[in-house]
Amino acid sequence: DVVMTQSPLSLPVTLGQPASISCTSSQSLVHSDGNTYLNWFQQRPGQSPRRLIYQVSNRDSGVPDRFSGSGSGTVFTLKISRVEAEDLGVYYCMQNTHWPPVTFGPGTKVDIK
Amino acid sequence: DVQLVESGGGLVQPGGSLRLSCEASGFTFSNYYMSWVRQAPGKGLEWVASINQDGSEKYYVDSVEGRFTISRDNAKNSLYLQMNSLRAEDTAVYYCARRTGLNYWGQGTLVTVSS
Numbered sequence: 493d494v495v496m497t498q499s500p501l502s503l504p505v506t507l508g509q510p511a512s513i514s515c516t517s518s519q520s521l522v523h524s525d526g527n528t529y530l531n532w533f534q535q536r537p538g539q540s541p542r543r544l545i546y547q548v549s550n551r552d553s554g555v556p557d558r559f560s561g562s563g564s565g566t567v568f569t570l571k572i573s574r575v576e577a578e579d580l581g582v583y584y585c586m587q588n589t590h591w592p593p594v595t596f597g598p599g600t601k602v603d604i605k
Numbered sequence: 606d607v608q609l610v611e612s613g614g615g616l617v618q619p620g621g622s623l624r625l626s627c628e629a630s631g632f633t634f635s636n637y638y639m640s641w642v643r644q645a646p647g648k649g650l651e652w653v654a655s656i657n658q659d660g661s662e663k664y665y666v667d668s669v670e671g672r673f674t675i676s677r678d679n680a681k682n683s684l685y686l687q688m689n690s691l692r693a694e695d696t697a698v699y700y701c702a703r704r705t706g707l708n709y710w711g712q713g714t715l716v717t718v719s720s
Contacts, residue, residue, distance in 0.1 A: 531706060533650070540700060540710040541642075541650060552708065584650055588705045592664040594640070594652035 494518050494590045496597035498583075504605035511572045513600045515585035520565045522589070529589040532561055532570045535599075536581040545570065580604065607631040607709045609701050614714030621691050621718070627684040627701030627711055635659075635679040638704045641686050643697035644713075651697075654686065655705050669695075691718045 495518040505511045521528045532545040543552050545561035548568060558573040572579055585597040613625040625641070641653040654665045654675040663675050674687040684701050698713040 529706070533707070535650075540712055541707075542710065543706070543708050546706055546708065582649075586650075586707070588707075591705055592652075592655070593666050594655070594705055594707075596650045596652070599649045 493593055494521070494587050494595050496585055496587060496595050498585060498597035498600050501598060501600055503600055503602045505575045505602055506605050507577060508574050511575050511579075511602060513570045513583055513585075513602075515563075515568045515570070515597050517566045517568075517587055519590065521568075521587050522565065527589075528564065529587060530561075530563070530568050531586045531588070532559075533584045533586060533596075534579075534581055535584070536578070539581075541584065575602070607703065609703065609709060609711035611699065611701050611711045611714040614699065614716045616717045616719065617691055618720050619692060619718055622687070622689045623691065623716060625686040625688065625699055625701075625714060625716070627686075629682045629684065629701075629703075632703070634677075634682040639675075639677060639684045640702045640705055640707060641675060641684075642700045642702055642707065642710075643695075643716075644700070645694075645697045648697075653699070656684070688716070691716075693718050 497516050499514045528548050530548050533541040535541040544555050549561045560571050582599045582601050584599050588594045608630045610628045640655040656675045672690045676685045696718045700713045701711045703709040
């Protein structure tokens, strides 16, 4: 199974400042079809998860452009250009290149410094 | 709009059974893989199972293989998870989600396994 790791696990932020979360996989996430199925999810307190980014860098519909994804192979990053109050919550990376199983990272909790 | 509405959660004793349902709307249900994902209290996300469009292919996380069965009824736009031989560690909020990319999620239904 592909193991996903994230750092940091806790990220105190200042509103209006940038933030960055790293995600690494235990093996390359490049699929035989050439795509890389690395996704990012946001879970606000008390809410269901919501996908933000798919295939490394594509924003889902309605996702603000302050969110961006990058990376390749086994190393990936989610960046928030200027953190807003509504961005607080837990962020998960997930791979569905080598499934089953689909695997998630442990989550990064973003809260106010 | 895509909507996924789960139901069927509740309190069940260890060794018991429960059947979860997920009613889909706002998209052509029969065209998509569907998945179940769970989240234990205060913990992270864990993929549980996925099923292909016609129900002929089913995939499970090892910890539920042989105990849980994913199924679907395309005529009713519904996804199901039959859970047998439940254990305390199955206690979680169970979400249904569209595709293995999980681009849409329901609100979840809580399953508590306790005596």
